[in-house]
Amino acid sequence: MTVLDHRHHTGVPGWMPGATAPRTDPAPLLPDVSPVRVLGTPALEKHDPALLRELYRRLVVGRRYNQQATTLTKQGRLAVYPASTGQEACQIAAALVLGERDWLFPSYRDTLAVVSRGVDPLEALTLLRGNAHTGYDPRASRTAPLCTPLGTQAPHAVGLAHAARLRGEPVVALAMLGDGGTSEGDFHEALNFAAVLRAPVVFLVQNNGYAISVPLSAQSAAPSLAHKAVGYGMPGRLVDGNDAPALHSVLTEAVERARAGGGPTLVEALTYRIEAHTNADDATRYRTEPEVDAWREHDPILLMDRALRELHLLDDGLAQDAADEAEALAARMRAEFHADPELDPMALFTHVYAEPTPQLREQAAQLSAELAAEAEVQH
Amino acid sequence: MSTASHPSPTPTLGGAAARHTSAARTASMAQALNSALRDSLREDPTVHVLGEDVGALGGVFRITDGLTAEFGADRCLDTPLAEAGILGTAIGMAMYGLRPVVEMQFDAFAYPALEQLFSHVAKMRNRTAGRLPLPITVRIPYGGGIGGVEHHSDASEAYYTSTPGLHVVTPGTVADAYGLLRASIASDDPVVFLEPKRLYWGKAEFDPAAPVEPIGRAVLRRTGTSAVLITYGPSLPVCLEAAEAAQAEGWDLAVLDLRTLVPFDDETVTRVVRSIGRAVVVHEASGFGGTGAEIAARVTERCFHHLAAPVLRVTGFDIPYPPPMLEHHHLPGVDRILDAVARLQWED
Structure with a gap:
């Protein structure tokens, strides 16, 4: 299910960019800015009910995860938290469409995707807690470290997918980016390399409307970010990023296409960052309350809840089960993050090189002496 | 050569030092580097060369001459002209277990790749508590003295030496060009391998089988x-x-x-x-x-x-x-x- 299947649908929500001027370009590679997949269409009934319930449950748990992590920041238990509140459908779908041997390349806002991939929250959040750069094992979890320099993880996904393809192994890499990241040179180079190498990669751009404070209109003049795929010779897909089943379908198709040797796909998911950029940001300086309210009405969980109840796939009991699971996760996070992490200053020197250089050995000895002197004073 | 004494806690995919039967010969530094790449590609199937013009042309300095013909385009790959993309792709390849050798065409042309080098190549082992080492060799022809026009002659070593996590190696002899490049490719740490381009054509007697001092020794x-x-x-x-x-x-x-x-x-x-x-x-x-x-x-x-x-x-x-x-x-x-x-x- 792609937006292309729905290009003649007319119910374009007013919040969507380009809704007033839909493209009619017939070129097959061109994504259509209008319309996107909208919940409530008969297509939803074609989805596996078990998958729909799974998406709902994960969305509810994911929302609670975002709320709890934000609260932990206010309590000083996390140094900073860039919330994906409102973007949970993107986070959940990105993790769900990948197989065990596939690789996820997340950005710093994508810890929910990392947790959804099976990484423990305590390990996924070390970067934002401040006790370690990467708390999980990237090889074991097939999840690259959270990437802060925007877009720079995209070529890594290409290289990994290329290497897997060279080895004849059916591995797909999915890189998660934001709308701001598409302005970076690395985004361009990654897409170009992926297309030229026919690498099994999916680029998921979560277009949440803002790069910190700068709106998309100041970021790009393209009709849509998905259009950028055309110039690289790969398909571009535009999808409602708050419509979890639609996004899941689009990503699944892209992953399958990549795995089958069809090459990369660029997927633009339209979504919205309900919270500020981070707890250190003040979103009221650059966006209006009515705009945020409009997006609250287009909330991924709200949409899912409404649609599933109409299809009689969700009742209060299932909803309560999901809420209970979410509360259990939140309670576990509160308990685990309440304790101070164990820190080993001497480990600063352990993993700079395979073996410390003579200079690092000297510096480690210096720090060791300083620590011993501190301990002496404390006694 | 004595790469075996280079610090390496686990057996490297690059294997132990090369012991080639080929006898001593007179060669230029460019030829010695070419031999080092060829022998590394032969001995270790995880070694991959990538860069601009490294294929049919053999590189603008001919350091990769004949490698695509012998090992195929998958092992010696002509990439699009984008240094950050080249190095970023190499990072992903290394994450999957390959041992990429990247060629930057000239010193100043490596600058687009500095973010990938500084923020990822140099730091990945540290960022992941040793779980994701990147055994990447970045070959950079550097320095002047060849009559190059601007942007073709920078001595850019200080950028690399002041970045923790990188090894920085630069040979001054034909024998070292071979031995140190073999050791760099075999190293589990990322190496910026600076090739003095004005020494490329100087010839000397050298024996690939003869050991050289390891990385880290003057x-x-x-x-x-x-x-x-x-x-x-x-x-x-x-x-x-x-x-x-x-x-x-x-x-x-x-x-x-x-x-x-x-x-x-x-x-x-x-x-x-x-x-x-x-x-x-x-x-x-x-x-x-x-x-x-x-x-x-x-x-x-x-x-x-x-x-x-x-x-x-x-x-x-x-x-x-x-x-x-x-x-x-x-x-x-x-x-x-x-x-x-x-x-x-x-x-x-």
Whole structure:
């Protein structure tokens, strides 16, 4: 299910960019800015009910995860938290469409995707807690470290997918980016390399409307970010990023296409960052309350809840089960993050090189002496 | 060669040192580097070469000559013209267990890749508590003296040496070009391998099977008692020439070839300087904030009571690399080196 299947649908929500001027370009590679997949269409009934319930449950748990992590920041238990509140459908779908041997390349806002991939929250959040750069094992979890320099993880996904393809192994890499990241040179180079190498990669751009404070209109003049795929010779897909089943379908198709040797796909998911950029940001300086309210009405969980109840796939009991699971996760996070992490200053020197250089050995000895002197004073 | 003594906690995919049966031969540094790549590709199926024009052309300096023909385009890949993309792709390949060797076409053309190098290549092992080492070799032809127009002659080593997590290796002889490149490719740490392009065509007798000192060791190329010239890469032949000329002035100069800037061989440098008492650091990169400043400081800190004179530096000027018709004024030459030697307070 792609937006292309729905290009003649007319119910374009007013919040969507380009809704007033839909493209009619017939070129097959061109994504259509209008319309996107909208919940409530008969297509939803074609989805596996078990998958729909799974998406709902994960969305509810994911929302609670975002709320709890934000609260932990206010309590000083996390140094900073860039919330994906409102973007949970993107986070959940990105993790769900990948197989065990596939690789996820997340950005710093994508810890929910990392947790959804099976990484423990305590390990996924070390970067934002401040006790370690990467708390999980990237090889074991097939999840690259959270990437802060925007877009720079995209070529890594290409290289990994290329290497897997060279080895004849059916591995797909999915890189998660934001709308701001598409302005970076690395985004361009990654897409170009992926297309030229026919690498099994999916680029998921979560277009949440803002790069910190700068709106998309100041970021790009393209009709849509998905259009950028055309110039690289790969398909571009535009999808409602708050419509979890639609996004899941689009990503699944892209992953399958990549795995089958069809090459990369660029997927633009339209979504919205309900919270500020981070707890250190003040979103009221650059966006209006009515705009945020409009997006609250287009909330991924709200949409899912409404649609599933109409299809009689969700009742209060299932909803309560999901809420209970979410509360259990939140309670576990509160308990685990309440304790101070164990820190080993001497480990600063352990993993700079395979073996410390003579200079690092000297510096480690210096720090060791300083620590011993501190301990002496404390006694 | 003795790559086996290079620190490596786990058996490297690159395997142990090459023991080739091919006998000693006369070769240029370019040919020796080509042999090192060829032998690495032969012995280790995880080694992959990628870069601009490395395929049919064999690289603009012909260092990858014939590799695509012998190993196929998958092993020696012509990439799109985008250095960040090349290195970023290599990072992903290394994450999947390959051992990429990246060619940057010229020193200044490597700058688009610096973010990937500084933020990911140098840090990935550290960022992941050792779980994701990146055994990537980044080959960069560097330095001037070949009449290149602007952006083709930068001595950019200080950018790399001041970035923790990278090893920085630069050969000054044909034998080292082969041996150190083999060791760099076999290393589990990322290596910035700086090739002095003005030495590419100089020939010497070398035996691929003969061991060279490992990464991290300096080698005394000429013994002497008056003063030691501490140098590396493109400035090594200039220093040897200066030492020869100094005999006429009555100076017996030693020449110490660092070979590796990171890790730095404090032990050998300190021992040599203490035994001689006078030292001049020579490199063609700009002096301010350059590698020579670090070396002079380290030598002074460690050898103060053994020094008869301050450690002097002979470097390129603090200017953007000049047009080719003026570059000889910029590059340290024999006279400038001997002038520095003359200022080592001999009267005291």
